[in-house]
Amino acid sequence: MKDLNRDPALEQIEHEVVMLLRRADFKKTLDGAENNLFRSGYLILNLLQQTSPLAVRELADHFQLDVSTVSRQIKALENRHLVERRIGEHDGRVNQIFITDAGKRSVVKLKKERLMVYDSLLAGWSEEEKAVFADHLARLNRKIESRHRLH
Amino acid sequence: MKDLNRDPALEQIEHEVVMLLRRADFKKTLDGAENNLFRSGYLILNLLQQTSPLAVRELADHFQLDVSTVSRQIKALENRHLVERRIGEHDGRVNQIFITDAGKRSVVKLKKERLMVYDSLLAGWSEEEKAVFADHLARLNRKIESRHRLH
DNA sequence: TATTTTAGTTGTATAATACAACTTGTTTGC
DNA sequence: GCAAACAAGTTGTATTATACAACTAAAATA
Helix, strand or coil: CCCHHHCHHHHHHHHHHHHHHHHHHCHHHHCCCCCCCCHHHHHHHHHHHHCCCEEHHHHHHHHCCCHHHHHHHHHHHHHCCCEEEEECCCCCCCEEEEECHHHHHHHHHHHHHHHHHHHHHCCCCCHHHHHHHHHHHHHHHHHHHHHHHCC | CCCHHHCHHHHHHHHHHHHHHHHCCCHHHHCCCCCCCCHHHHHHHHHHHHCCCEEHHHHHHHHCCCHHHHHHHHHHHHHCCCEEEEECCCCCCCEEEEECHHHHHHHHHHHHHHHHHHHHHCCCCCHHHHHHHHHHHHHHHHHHHHHHHCC
């Protein structure tokens, strides 16, 4: 086996990723100042804006989350009238989740805010650099997702 | 103002970062399978391994966390005998936090495990790509940190 | 039809975090 | 030199995100 302690880039990636992850809990910095939608809700609405309706199960599969987690997140969005649910016509167990107009407006607004934050965080980066970074992040995420899929 | 919706790289970065952040709560994938040390404890021990002792306040400043947060994290590490605290000699308010030998062994072991995870996640990446990615992550993190510093 | 499978909810637990209230020391200012 | 102000930490409380287990209800299957 290769000596992992002799790969400074790898070490730095490990360190920087864990530091970045820590920011996840740090709402004010990365989630936008005045938003009233959190990470989970944002991601769900974002997906529902593209494809709606989706069942709770489908959302959970898409994000590789436990159904119970998504169930609660949907409940929170529903309480705020950002999504609606209807019982599946052909299957009474299924809850079809629809994004509401208010939900669409919310997600558009929040996305705009978030893009402004990122634009300012990445001020000074060339388009080339941003494209490369986006690609690297995507590669890492897809790999993490594929690992997760194998339990 | 530039039209942010016309910058696909920026949009992708925004999306991939939020997706990656979500993994933060997903311990099994990124924190290593059999570890018994979580993100917060790992980062603290890692720092203490380099410079020890540090006061609770100093740790909080370093990580830009609330002192109460660090106080609890230290308590957890102390319960597991990975750190020790001594009252400051010149200032009875200060708690000097020392990493123990067990703490050092733990962090070395966990770091090795984590590097193996990252090595496998980044299998197929060239050294050049890893170096560029590390640099990009570091730039983003430093920028996030500097924003945070301005409250 | 009886059994099994599937969709979703609810109970419980954990990790990480912030803010506010509090205690205990240390400085400072008169 | 003492009272007031300040600083370091801890503890109480709340929030977000999550998983796993136990449960209910509906559908599929045998």
